Amino acid sequence: MAADPEAARARIAGALDDYWRAAVAPFWVRLHALLQDDIAYRLEQLADGGVDALLRGLHPSVRFDDMTLHVQKYYDGDASSDGRGVLLVPCAFAWPDVMVRTAQPVPVALSYSPRGVGRLWEQHRSSRHAALAEVLGRTRADLLRLLDLPMATSQLATQLGYAAPTVSAHLKALHAAGIVTARRDGRFVLYSRAPVGDLLMAGP
Structure with a gap:
C-alpha cells in the first residue's frame, strides 16, 4: 500500500465488490x-x-x-x-x-x-406452499411466502422475476381480502402478511 496506494485501493475495492456480489447481493432484498x-x-x-x-x-x-x-x-x-x-x-x-x-x-x-x-434464513415447507398455490394460485402463494418481511412492489417483482404491474394487481387482491397489510414508507408502499396470511402459511 505504501508503494502504490491507488493500486492498493483499487484492489481492496475490487475484493469488496466481489464479496458483495457473492455473499450479500443474492440476499439484499430480504436484508x-x-x-x-x-x-x-x-x-x-x-x-x-x-x-x-x-x-x-x-x-x-x-x-x-x-x-x-x-x-x-x-x-x-x-x-x-x-x-x-x-x-x-x-x-x-x-x-x-x-x-x-x-x-x-x-x-x-x-x-x-x-x-x-432469524427469518432471513427460514426455509418454507414446499409441500405446504404447493397446497396453498392450488388454492390461491402460484403467484399469490409466492408473494405470501416472501411477505414475512415488509416489501415494496418493486422488491417483490425483482425477487420473483415478475412484471411490477402483475405483482401490484395480485397485491391489491390480497390486500382487499385482508390477507396482507399495506403501509406507506416515503415514496413506497410496503406490504406484509396479515395474521390471516400467517395462518395460511402455517397451515393446520
Whole structure:
C-alpha cells in the first residue's frame, strides 16, 4: 500500500465488490426489508416511549441510565459523544453481539441485530406452499411466502422475476381480502402478511 496506494485501493475495492456480489447481493432484498422493518419499529418505540423505551429494548447488553449509554463488552472504556449524537445501525451480521464505534469525528455508532433476523434464513415447507398455490394460485402463494418481511412492489417483482404491474394487481387482491397489510414508507408502499396470511402459511 505504501508503494502504490491507488493500486492498493483499487484492489481492496475490487475484493469488496466481489464479496458483495457473492455473499450479500443474492440476499439484499430480504436484508433491506428486514432493516426497514426494524427501523419502522424503533421509530414507533421512540414516538411512544421516548429514548428510554427505544434503548431499553435494543439488546440485552445495552442499557440507558442517567443520560449514559452502557454497553456490556469484553473490554472497559468510556467515550463522550461530545454533541456528535449516537447513530443506531441495525446490522444482520451483528448477532449475537453489539458493535460500538467511538472514533472521532463521526458520530458514536452502535450496531445491533434487527428484530426477526432469524427469518432471513427460514426455509418454507414446499409441500405446504404447493397446497396453498392450488388454492390461491402460484403467484399469490409466492408473494405470501416472501411477505414475512415488509416489501415494496418493486422488491417483490425483482425477487420473483415478475412484471411490477402483475405483482401490484395480485397485491391489491390480497390486500382487499385482508390477507396482507399495506403501509406507506416515503415514496413506497410496503406490504406484509396479515395474521390471516400467517395462518395460511402455517397451515393446520
